[in-house]
Amino acid sequence: MSSFTAGVIVIGDEILSGRTLDTNSNFIAKKLIDAGIELVEVIVIQDNKKTIIEKVLNYSSKYSYVFTTGGIGPTHDDITSESISEAFELNYEFNQKAFEILSNYYPKGEFNESRQRMAKMPAGSELIINPMTAAPGFKIKNIYVLPGVPEIMQVMFTELVKTINKGNPKITRTINTDLYESKIANHLKNIQNKYKDSSIGSYPYFNLTAKTGGVNIVVSSWNMKSVQPIVDDIVDMIKLNGGKSSIV
Amino acid sequence: MSSFTAGVIVIGDEILSGRTLDTNSNFIAKKLIDAGIELVEVIVIQDNKKTIIEKVLNYSSKYSYVFTTGGIGPTHDDITSESISEAFELNYEFNQKAFEILSNYYPKGEFNESRQRMAKMPAGSELIINPMTAAPGFKIKNIYVLPGVPEIMQVMFTELVKTINKGNPKITRTINTDLYESKIANHLKNIQNKYKDSSIGSYPYFNLTAKTGGVNIVVSSWNMKSVQPIVDDIVDMIKLNGGKSSIV
Numbered sequence: 446m447s448s449f450t451a452g453v454i455v456i457g458d459e460i461l462s463g464r465t466l467d468t469n470s471n472f473i474a475k476k477l478i479d480a481g482i483e484l485v486e487v488i489v490i491q492d493n494k495k496t497i498i499e500k501v502l503n504y505s506s507k508y509s510y511v512f513t514t515g516g517i518g519p520t521h522d523d524i525t526s527e528s529i530s531e532a533f534e535l536n537y538e539f540n541q542k543a544f545e546i547l548s549n550y551y552p553k554g555e556f557n558e559s560r561q562r563m564a565k566m567p568a569g570s571e572l573i574i575n576p577m578t579a580a581p582g583f584k585i586k587n588i589y590v591l592p593g594v595p596e597i598m599q600v601m602f603t604e605l606v607k608t609i610n611k612g613n614p615k616i617t618r619t620i621n622t623d624l625y626e627s628k629i630a631n632h633l634k635n636i637q638n639k640y641k642d643s644s645i646g647s648y649p650y651f652n653l654t655a656k657t658g659g660v661n662i663v664v665s666s667w668n669m670k671s672v673q674p675i676v677d678d679i680v681d682m683i684k685l686n687g688g689k690s691s692i693v
Numbered sequence: 694m695s696s697f698t699a700g701v702i703v704i705g706d707e708i709l710s711g712r713t714l715d716t717n718s719n720f721i722a723k724k725l726i727d728a729g730i731e732l733v734e735v736i737v738i739q740d741n742k743k744t745i746i747e748k749v750l751n752y753s754s755k756y757s758y759v760f761t762t763g764g765i766g767p768t769h770d771d772i773t774s775e776s777i778s779e780a781f782e783l784n785y786e787f788n789q790k791a792f793e794i795l796s797n798y799y800p801k802g803e804f805n806e807s808r809q810r811m812a813k814m815p816a817g818s819e820l821i822i823n824p825m826t827a828a829p830g831f832k833i834k835n836i837y838v839l840p841g842v843p844e845i846m847q848v849m850f851t852e853l854v855k856t857i858n859k860g861n862p863k864i865t866r867t868i869n870t871d872l873y874e875s876k877i878a879n880h881l882k883n884i885q886n887k888y889k890d891s892s893i894g895s896y897p898y899f900n901l902t903a904k905t906g907g908v909n910i911v912v913s914s915w916n917m918k919s920v921q922p923i924v925d926d927i928v929d930m931i932k933l934n935g936g937k938s939s940i941v
Binding site for chain 1: 894
């Protein structure tokens with residue numbers, strides 16, 4: 446386990462109705478791995494104040510970092526900022542700096558009441574800058590609040606992740622083999638038992654038309670300096686069982 | 694709210710590392726909407742027995758139906774069946790019918806110990822048939838246990854969903870407009886307040902290069918016979934504000 450952990454809260458009815466495929470948590474997951482932060486859980490919840498409050502408090506106490514996506518726009522169904530204020534019993538108020546950024550961004554007369562709502566957040570928040578469409582995210586306690594639109598979220602997160610405390614990156618190596626999973630399952634289990642400080646994942650794939658398939662074996666560790674001995678053991682084991690292997 | 698609710702538990706380190714984009718929950722979400730079942734929560738968790746037990750028990754008590762994906766293959770990291778047995782204090786044992794199906798599927802001599810593991814499940818489980826690669830899923834209590842490989846999961850779920858109790862399908866209509874979200878936010882809020890038994894979602898999109906954009910407004914209801922009056926109100930409101938609208 447990494448010394449830094451994270452949880453992601455995806456807020457939005459549109460994900461739960463199947464209308465939108467969530468790709469934000471996958472983007473965040475990849476960046477966190479590189480940053481040495483272990484993503485432990487992702488949850489997708491409805492636009493519901495009570496649920497947002499409950500999950501934000503729960504994740505805030507469990508993980509080093511919490512990232513939320515969605516629900517910070519100008520409409521009535523955007524209730525993330527208000528809910529997080531309530532969760533921590535903080536005033537939900539205009540952030541002066543956010544107000545200025547938005548006020549400068551919109552043409553004169555177009556910074557209307559709905560848009561002004563995007564400058565409201567929990568008292569004491571630090572802004573997360575949005576270089577694309579101005580409306581900022583914010584950080585309060587260990588919660589980082591981001592928008593749901595992927596193009597905008599990705600640009601903001603990429604900058605954000607550079608600024609937070611990190612652990613050592615996870616070491617990962619992937620070995621591909623043409624052997625079926627069941628053929629190597631017992632051997633893999635033995636190798637896993639030999640190296641307790643690593644995680645060995647086995648991901649089969651099938652080409653159902655060609656009736657062929659194989660396995661990607663992913664070896665990873667947060668703590669070991671190198672996973673080469675494990676990779677060597679697996680490659681030898683595959684050879685002994687008459688299979689081909691390649692490092693991918 | 695529908696009279697039938699659901700939660701999805703996605704089990705797999707490969708999702709949390711960002712290696713694999715989860716598309717299973719999106720597929721399930723769409724099918725559930727059509728079936729009149731409200732998907733309330735999706736959670737992605739690690740291959741960890743304690744976590745699986747905790748979430749399965751929690752979801753089982755909260756929702757009408759629980760669907761899990763992942764972790765039912767032949768390798769050491771496939772611990773879903775074992776964990777669910779433990780959650781309900783049921784024997785983790787060979788299912789006779791599953792054993793026969795798998796034994797008939799594999800060529801003589803190839804139904805090895807690892808593959809036999811795929812026939813083990815909680816005592817009293819009902820099988821969920823897998824027409825592609827034989828290894829079945831299972832139902833125990835209100836938990837439906839499915840594989841993680843999307844091609845296989847999809848075929849199994851499509852058949853499965855026909856067999857379960859359903860509510861009335863959710864009625865959904867989508868209106869597109871070229872107006873910006875902030876221009877219509879207050880009006881939408883008023884329309885939402887007028888029709889409490891529906892949910893009005895506002896989903897902006899941006900073409901950042903062309904500096905254009907618009908909003909998809911999604912009107913939905915589990916209980917109303919028709920959402921046409923709401924659609925009419927929204928179309929009128931868009932016109933009054935100088936925008937174009939179309940039903941998509």
